[in-house]
Amino acid sequence: MSRPPSRAERGAASKGEHVELGECPVVSYPMQRQDPFHPPAEYEALRAQAPVVPARLSFAGDRPAWLVTRFKEAREVLADTRFSSDSRLPGFPVRRAHSTLIRMDPPEHTRYREMINHEFVGRRVAELRPVIEELTDRLLDAVAAGPARSDLLPALAMPLPSLVICHLLGVSYADHVFLQERTADALRATSTPEEIDEAVADLGRYMDGVVRSKIDTPGDDIISRLVTDHVRTGACTPEVAADLARLLLVAGHVTTVNMIGLGILTLLQHPDQLDELRRNERLIGPAVNELLRHLTITPSLARVATQDVEVGGTLIRAGEGVMILLSSANRDEREFQHPDAFDIHRTERGNLALGWGPHLCLGAALARLELQIVITRTLRRFPSLRLAVDLDSIPFRHKVNIYGVHELPVVWDE
Numbered sequence: 001m002s003r004p005p006s007r008a009e010r011g012a013a014s015k016g017e018h019v020e021l022g023e024c025p026v027v028s029y030p031m032q033r034q035d036p037f038h039p040p041a042e043y044e045a046l047r048a049q050a051p052v053v054p055a056r057l058s059f060a061g062d063r064p065a066w067l068v069t070r071f072k073e074a075r076e077v078l079a080d081t082r083f084s085s086d087s088r089l090p091g092f093p094v095r096r097a098h099s100t101l102i103r104m105d106p107p108e109h110t111r112y113r114e115m116i117n118h119e120f121v122g123r124r125v126a127e128l129r130p131v132i133e134e135l136t137d138r139l140l141d142a143v144a145a146g147p148a149r150s151d152l153l154p155a156l157a158m159p160l161p162s163l164v165i166c167h168l169l170g171v172s173y174a175d176h177v178f179l180q181e182r183t184a185d186a187l188r189a190t191s192t193p194e195e196i197d198e199a200v201a202d203l204g205r206y207m208d209g210v211v212r213s214k215i216d217t218p219g220d221d222i223i224s225r226l227v228t229d230h231v232r233t234g235a236c237t238p239e240v241a242a243d244l245a246r247l248l249l250v251a252g253h254v255t256t257v258n259m260i261g262l263g264i265l266t267l268l269q270h271p272d273q274l275d276e277l278r279r280n281e282r283l284i285g286p287a288v289n290e291l292l293r294h295l296t297i298t299p300s301l302a303r304v305a306t307q308d309v310e311v312g313g314t315l316i317r318a319g320e321g322v323m324i325l326l327s328s329a330n331r332d333e334r335e336f337q338h339p340d341a342f343d344i345h346r347t348e349r350g351n352l353a354l355g356w357g358p359h360l361c362l363g364a365a366l367a368r369l370e371l372q373i374v375i376t377r378t379l380r381r382f383p384s385l386r387l388a389v390d391l392d393s394i395p396f397r398h399k400v401n402i403y404g405v406h407e408l409p410v411v412w413d414e
């Protein structure tokens, strides 16, 4: 097998800094966080080094992949359809189950996205405000009725997103405990591969049953409209409709749970900004945007190049894997002033916490609205809310894809 030419052999005539993937110096990814509210400190040096850096993925037998470190290039790669989301392709950097939509590329992706996009646009989502407020208040009522100490993860952060999505999908509230538990099993870091497969299969079977029942008796919900407009017309099979419904359930669950938990914790760590938010609830929009940027709980996204592409002066060859470091891009000093500061008055609005390009989070408007409502109403209900334990005792989700907290023990004055 012929060896690829070295950088020296390619010589000065080569355009840009043509480092080969696997060439030295190579960093090992992922790195550990030193501080629970900040990405690994090494990211700053990586951003200074280059927008695209060769690395080895320690979780994948040290397989080589590129890290995209800066904001501009991260956005560029996410918008470029020469980079694929299809985890079945050789070279895809991480092991992920195939899924309708999120693991598809245009034009197939576009076809499925168009089937449900209109359900999640801002105007439609805004109409859900009263429902989300009522669901939030019910959970807060139950918390307030108990002792003046609670773990807000199981009491509030975990049930709310699944109650909201059950409402949207037209799935029985009675089933939300089952769905929430199976979703958590599917996503838990300590679950074995067999447990994950079993939980995913359970959710799939459940959604299959829901889709079939809606074919017979449609209601006023997303699955019914999917069935009526696309399954009955033959544009989409019942299996794909069930897979889409399962994705909606799972994609919006662990993310929103952890943004609620980590978001409230972050505000408790910044009492001045928390007080300001209490006094002026209209700051909640920018505050949620800044929480999304600062925390970037989906720290990276994976892609594989389907053609040779030059990004930030580096040639990424067809078949090479790429990890887009959202949590580094969202701290890029080229894009954000004092990027490590948590500042709800920040004027730069755009960030990559919800992705970018064709796969931009479908639930972005819904996630923002849920976060705005749950944070505002929790602060209003518990004016003396504070952590029940030292920050050091809070268990952070260090070993999982989506960052957050496992528990959020709080107390308040009755």
Ligand code: HEM
Pocket (backbone or CB within 6 Å): 085, 101, 102, 103, 113, 247, 248, 251, 252, 253, 255, 256, 259, 297, 298, 301, 302, 352, 353, 354, 355, 356, 358, 359, 360, 361, 362, 363, 364, 366, 367, 368
């Ligand atoms: C704060 C909470 C959330 C965060 C941080 C988040 C983050 C993200 C990110 C980063 C992506 C891009 C994935 C990629 O490009 O590979 C994404 C996609 C997606 N999200 Fe969210 N998300 C959140 C809430 C939700 C909610 C509530 C829903 C419910 C509908 C949802 C549904 C989806 C779907 C279906 C996709 C795939 C879109 C596509 O492939 O076209 N997300 N999300």
